[in-house]
Amino acid sequence: MSKKIISEVLLEVAEAIETGNFGEKIKVGITTLGSEHGVDNVIKGAQLAKNNLFDIVLIGKGHKDFKSYETDSEDEAHKIMEELLDKGEISSCVTMHYNFPIGVSTVGRVITPGKGNEMFIATTTGTSATDRVEAMVRNAIYGIATAKSAGIKQPTVGIINIEGARQTEKVLLELQKNGYDFKFTESQRADGGAVMRGNDLLMGTPDVMVTDSLTGNLFMKIFSSYTTGGDYEAQGYGYGPGVGENYDRRILILSRASGSPVVAKALQYGYEVALGKVNEKAREEYKKAQNAGLDKIFSEMKNKKQDTKPSEEIKMPEKEVVTSQISGVDIMDLEDAAKLLWKHNIYAESGMGCTGPIILVSKGNKEKSKEILKTEGLLS
Incomplete structure (x- = not known):
C-alpha cells in the first residue's frame, strides 16, 4: 500500500512540474448537446482528449468516465456552463452556438494542408466592432493575445487580402510606430508585404491571420472539412475562445458539424x-x-466617416498613357485616391491587379503620386 501511495505522489509531482500547476488540476468543461453528429460524437471527443494534464467536465448528457452535470436543454446547459465558469469550478468550456456580446469574437486555430503548420484565425465568430476596419484591428490584438496564451512568445501577424486589409495595415503600422510591440510577417509570394495572399493562407505563413469574422468562419469550415466533403469537420482546434477587451469567461466555440477529433483538439x-x-x-x-x-486612432476614423461636408467638384486632367501601378491602397479608398491625384493635376485610373486594388499613373508621375497618397494617409 505504501508503494502505491508513493507512486501516486510522485506522479502528481511530475504532472505539476510538467504543467506548472501545483494546485488542483485545471478543469475544462464541454456541453454535449447540439452536435449534428450526436451526443456520442462529443463524448468520444472527450475520451480522446482525456489525459493527466487536465480534467474534463461534461454538461448535458453525462458519462461514467467524467464528472457530469446533466440536462436535456441546450439553454440550461449554457446556464450551467456560465455558473460553473463564474464560480471557478471550471476554467474554460467548449460549446456550440453561443452568443457573445458586441466587442467579443473568437480566435480559431487550424492546421494547414501540406506542411501541417498551425495558424490562428482572428477572428471566426462574433463581432469585435460594428466598423469593419476597427473590428479587424481589434481582431489582430485578440489574435496576438490568444497566440501568446497558447505559448507563442512573439507571434507573427499577417492580414488576408480582403476589403479593409490596407486600412487595417495602416492602423497597425501606426500603432507599431507609436510603440505597440508586435511583429508583421512577410508574404511568401515574390512581392512580399504583410498583406497575405491565398497562398499564404494555405502555407500558414503567419502565426496569426487577421480577417473579418465572417470570412474567418468560412476559412475555419474549409480548413476543418476539406478532406471530408464538408459534412464532418475533422481537423483543427475549432473556432476558439471568445476574446474581448474586458471579457473574462473562457468560452470556446465548436461548429455543430465538428467531429470527435476536433472536439478533442478544442x-x-x-x-x-x-x-x-x-x-x-x-x-x-x-x-x-x-x-x-489606439483610442485616438479609432476616434479619428469615426470623425472622418461622420464628416458630411459635400465633396468638392474635381475635374479629371487630360488623359495620358498609364503604365505604372501603385498597389497598397484599400479598395474602399480607391476612388478617393484617384480623385486626390486628379486634384494635383495627375491623371490616374483605378483598377484591380493580381494582388488587389491598384492606381495606374504614367511612369513619370509614379513617385510623386505615391508621396501624395502617403501624405493623405491613403497609402502605407
Missing part, C-alpha cells in the same frame, strides 16, 4: 488558453495598444 485548446490566461493576455495587449494611441 478541449486541449481550452486547457491551453486557461493555463495561459487568455483573458488577462487580452487586457494586457489591449492596454499596450491603447498606450500607442
Whole structure:
C-alpha cells in the first residue's frame, strides 16, 4: 500500500512540474448537446482528449468516465456552463452556438494542408466592432493575445487580402510606430508585404491571420472539412475562445458539424488558453495598444466617416498613357485616391491587379503620386 501511495505522489509531482500547476488540476468543461453528429460524437471527443494534464467536465448528457452535470436543454446547459465558469469550478468550456456580446469574437486555430503548420484565425465568430476596419484591428490584438496564451512568445501577424486589409495595415503600422510591440510577417509570394495572399493562407505563413469574422468562419469550415466533403469537420482546434477587451469567461466555440477529433483538439485548446490566461493576455495587449494611441486612432476614423461636408467638384486632367501601378491602397479608398491625384493635376485610373486594388499613373508621375497618397494617409 505504501508503494502505491508513493507512486501516486510522485506522479502528481511530475504532472505539476510538467504543467506548472501545483494546485488542483485545471478543469475544462464541454456541453454535449447540439452536435449534428450526436451526443456520442462529443463524448468520444472527450475520451480522446482525456489525459493527466487536465480534467474534463461534461454538461448535458453525462458519462461514467467524467464528472457530469446533466440536462436535456441546450439553454440550461449554457446556464450551467456560465455558473460553473463564474464560480471557478471550471476554467474554460467548449460549446456550440453561443452568443457573445458586441466587442467579443473568437480566435480559431487550424492546421494547414501540406506542411501541417498551425495558424490562428482572428477572428471566426462574433463581432469585435460594428466598423469593419476597427473590428479587424481589434481582431489582430485578440489574435496576438490568444497566440501568446497558447505559448507563442512573439507571434507573427499577417492580414488576408480582403476589403479593409490596407486600412487595417495602416492602423497597425501606426500603432507599431507609436510603440505597440508586435511583429508583421512577410508574404511568401515574390512581392512580399504583410498583406497575405491565398497562398499564404494555405502555407500558414503567419502565426496569426487577421480577417473579418465572417470570412474567418468560412476559412475555419474549409480548413476543418476539406478532406471530408464538408459534412464532418475533422481537423483543427475549432473556432476558439471568445476574446474581448474586458471579457473574462473562457468560452470556446465548436461548429455543430465538428467531429470527435476536433472536439478533442478544442478541449486541449481550452486547457491551453486557461493555463495561459487568455483573458488577462487580452487586457494586457489591449492596454499596450491603447498606450500607442489606439483610442485616438479609432476616434479619428469615426470623425472622418461622420464628416458630411459635400465633396468638392474635381475635374479629371487630360488623359495620358498609364503604365505604372501603385498597389497598397484599400479598395474602399480607391476612388478617393484617384480623385486626390486628379486634384494635383495627375491623371490616374483605378483598377484591380493580381494582388488587389491598384492606381495606374504614367511612369513619370509614379513617385510623386505615391508621396501624395502617403501624405493623405491613403497609402502605407
